[in-house]
Amino acid sequence: MTEVDELLARLRKLPAVQLDADFKASVRARARRKVRQAPRPTPFASLAVAATVVLYLGWALRFASGLYR
Amino acid sequence: MSDAPDDHLLALLEQGDARGFDLIYGRYAERVFGFLLRLSRSRPVAEDLFQHTFMRLAEVGPRLRAGSDLRAWLFTVARNAFHSHTRSRGVEARVDVQLMPVPCDAFVRPDLGLALHELERALARLSSSDRELLLLLGVEGLSHAELAAVLELDQVTVRKRVSRARVRLAEALDVDAEVMSHSPVSE
Numbered sequence: 436m437t438e439v440d441e442l443l444a445r446l447r448k449l450p451a452v453q454l455d456a457d458f459k460a461s462v463r464a465r466a467r468r469k470v471r472q473a474p475r476p477t478p479f480a481s482l483a484v485a486a487t488v489v490l491y492l493g494w495a496l497r498f499a500s501g502l503y504r
Numbered sequence: 505m506s507d508a509p510d511d512h513l514l515a516l517l518e519q520g521d522a523r524g525f526d527l528i529y530g531r532y533a534e535r536v537f538g539f540l541l542r543l544s545r546s547r548p549v550a551e552d553l554f555q556h557t558f559m560r561l562a563e564v565g566p567r568l569r570a571g572s573d574l575r576a577w578l579f580t581v582a583r584n585a586f587h588s589h590t591r592s593r594g595v596e597a598r599v600d601v602q603l604m605p606v607p608c609d610a611f612v613r614p615d616l617g618l619a620l621h622e623l624e625r626a627l628a629r630l631s632s633s634d635r636e637l638l639l640l641l642g643v644e645g646l647s648h649a650e651l652a653a654v655l656e657l658d659q660v661t662v663r664k665r666v667s668r669a670r671v672r673l674a675e676a677l678d679v680d681a682e683v684m685s686h687s688p689v690s691e
Binding site: 443 | 517520521522524525526529533534535537538541542551554555558559561562563565566619620623624627638639641642643645670673674677
């Protein structure tokens with residue numbers, strides 16, 4: 436084993452660092468809430484948005500054409 | 505479940521299942537924190553960056569592509585957070601190791617042998633760019649390919665940088681041994 440490999444082997448022996456238990460739990464709780472708050476859009480939601488846009492544009496067109504009658 | 509592969513945990517997270525987050529957190533929290541603490545040499549800074557890293561996981565994790573290297577992703581986020589922090593604070597603060605007997609109070613542990621104390625101290629003497637390379641490769645066991653992905657460099661450059669960082673660590677250890685042998689305080 437060369438000197439440099441020995442260095443890496445020594446680095447690997449460095450112990451893990453302990454996190455403060457309260458801090459660890461508080462970060463976990465905050466992040467967990469964020470995971471739940473990020474629902475993925477479903478195909479139904481996308482269709483509903485698209486339908487709303489089409490209806491709105493149709494209504495706007497009808498309204499605008501009504502102005503020039 | 506606790507020894508499930510990272511891909512499986514990412515799939516849980518993708519479904520908005522917080523158990524996926526818990527398992528990833530359980531697996532990587534201490535490792536990411538250790539990396540940030542050794543890199544920043546400051547517990548408050550490491551805690552801020554740690555928080556940022558895992559909040560980012562909660563935000564972006566559900567959208568990570570299947571097959572993503574979760575470990576490399578986490579260390580990339582942590583490293584980028586550290587570099588943003590140092591940029592916002594200006595030039596990295598220089599630490600005079602002669603005046604600072606131990607790099608960080610977190611590493612003062614009675615079960616830690618003298619050799620490992622010296623190693624912690626020598627690591628703290630290095631520049632942050634050398635330190636991050638050696639921490640990721642040596643302590644975290646990332647491969648050169650993973651390291652190249654984290655640092656956004658090609659593997660040849662990474663190997664050259666690692667080689668130089670190893671030499672500088674060996675030099676820092678020699679200097680440390682010299683300082684310790686002339687120190688009037690013995691452990």
